[in-house]
Amino acid sequence: MSKGILLVNLGSPDSTDVEDVRTYLREFLMDGKVIDSPWIIRKTVVELFILPTRPKKSAEAYKKIWTDQGSPLIVYSKILREKLQQQMDIPVGLAMRYKNPSIQNGIQELYDQGVRDILIVPLYPQYTMSSTETVADKVLEIQKKKFKDINIQFVKAFYNHPDYIKVLAESIREKLPENFDKLLFSYHGIPERHDNKALKAAKTSGLPIETYRNQCFETTRLVTDYLQLPEDKYTTSFQSRLGRDPWIKPYTDHLLEEFPAQGVKNLAVCTPAFVSDCLETLEEISMEGREEFLKAGGEKFTYIPCLNDREDWVNVLAKWLKGWQNN
């Protein structure tokens, strides 16, 4: 059977218009793996409490990072796809979980090229239900409805893969300033409830317990071991909270405010839950987070970019994908 690859990232609004942001947020937040309450409660919360006000605020944030080519997340994902395609002799497609280019179109384009065996690559190093799992759900739903004659496989979470750890660590080493006081690993947060669900499922299935929070701490441990950083030089936190439920701790914004009083004046921040720079890294961390830290008395803030289209990252992905292609 003819093989092909589909990279899948989260997705962005089609533009920074408030209406486009609203449509995007509706699709995103109505996903039962993102807001995991019964449909009627989710619908009420999203339509009555989030969508009337959040799109305007989010559109303003998107405007600050938008490029002539569009959303950074999509631009970086497209460049990554192009560079990977140059190294692969099977088709490589790109799709987004929410909005465009859609997963359905991504599969259709591969199908039209004769592909019947697809490897889905969710561009998330750590696994959780609101990222990797919802990609798998959507792909399988589309396969069942429209592409019954194709075979689908998924790349697993790669947060602890030595190849990934090496490129992440090297990307950090290149940007770490001399005499930094602390390196902060800030990961996208999730509600505590989501991790508790994962823990319960792991206990009943007898599988190893790998909550999202554990995977993030393990990423930090492996990278800092590689870089041989002493324990007082780094810490881990979680960003991007939404709503009133408790999210996994510690919270990035709290640490950024507390650091200067603890003597952390020269801070570097990396964001390893994201492989492509996006709203959450460029606006929330590199703009808002920087401002918060400096306002609290910090002196130097270094944002360390995501892997984006780094050559060593493209090479690692190509190596993994060629392994599957030749299998």
Ligand SMILES: C=CC1=C(C)c2cc3[nH]c(cc4nc(cc5[nH]c(cc1n2)c(C)c5CCC(=O)O)C(CCC(=O)O)=C4C)c(C)c3C=C
């Ligand atoms: C690491 C992957 C991600 C997980 C896990 C995740 C969970 C999650 N996110 C929200 C709510 C929002 N996230 C938003 C933006 C956003 N989230 C991720 C990745 C993960 N989210 C990315 C890459 C982005 C940036 C997208 C871009 O276009 O650049 C947003 C939208 C922006 C905003 O209004 O703030 C929301 C909302 C929840 C509720 C959640 C888990 C339950």
Ligand SMILES: [Fe+2]
């Ligand atoms: Fe998110």
Ligand SMILES: [Fe+2]
């Ligand atoms: Fe955010």
